[in-house]
Amino acid sequence: MSYISIWLHCVWTTKNHIPFLTDGIRSEVIAHIFENSKVKGIHLNQLNGYLDHLHALISLGGTQNIAEIMRNIKGESSFWINKNKLTSWKFEWQDDYYCVSVDYSHMKNLVRYIQNQESHHAKAKLEEELEILIEENGLRRFPD
Numbered sequence: 517m518s519y520i521s522i523w524l525h526c527v528w529t530t531k532n533h534i535p536f537l538t539d540g541i542r543s544e545v546i547a548h549i550f551e552n553s554k555v556k557g558i559h560l561n562q563l564n565g566y567l568d569h570l571h572a573l574i575s576l577g578g579t580q581n582i583a584e585i586m587r588n589i590k591g592e593s594s595f596w597i598n599k600n601k602l603t604s605w606k607f608e609w610q611d612d613y614y615c616v617s618v619d620y621s622h623m624k625n626l627v628r629y630i631q632n633q634e635s636h637h638a639k640a641k642l643e644e645e646l647e648i649l650i651e652e653n654g655l656r657r658f659p660d
Contacts, residue, residue, distance in 0.1 A: 522576040523561075523618040525626055527569055528590055531608035535567035541602050546570070549593050556588050562630040571630045573618070582615050 530536050537545065546563050549570075553560040558580070562573040574585060590609040597607040618626055 518578050520576070520578050521620060523620065523623065524572075524574045524576055524582065524585075524615055525618050526572045526574060526582075526586065526613060526615045528586065528613040529569040529610045531610050533568040533610075534605075536597075536603050536607055537565060537567050537570070541597075542567075544602060545593060545597060548596055549589055552592050552596070553589065556592075558585055558588065562627050564630045564633045566633050571633060573623075573626060573630060586613050586615070 542565060546565075549563055550560055557577065559575040559577065560572060561575060563570060565571055572589070576582070576585070590613075594607055594609050597603060
């Protein structure tokens with residue numbers, strides 16, 4: 517039996533940062549992504565966001581990879597949102613995403629951070645948040 521602990525903090529945005537994820541829609545989308553993740557064998561620990569983006573804390577399984585997980589979550593959820601007509605315009609996620617590994621010792625703080633997205637974004641814009649996350653984690657852009 518293999519024992520694996522690879523935790524990821526992932527963030528993705530709506531296409532062109534359109535604020536589709538109002539309170540009611542966001543809660544429906546989050547509930548759906550949780551359910552779909554269970555079906556697809558994706559261990560989603562936390563999921564929350566704001567008007568134009570979502571944050572997830574995901575445990576990567578031994579045969580999974582980041583691109584596959586993000587494709588499953590984003591692709592299926594945008595299809596579901598459009599099929600159920602949750603928005604008045606066609607819904608799409610931005611192609612890009614942010615993803616960084618998380619040290620287990622930082623998990624409690626990250627869980628709180630994800631859970632408190634609404635209060636956090638009352639003070640900080642998404643662009644500022646992403647700039648800080650990218651700089652703090654030394655991220656570089658990879659071609660698709």
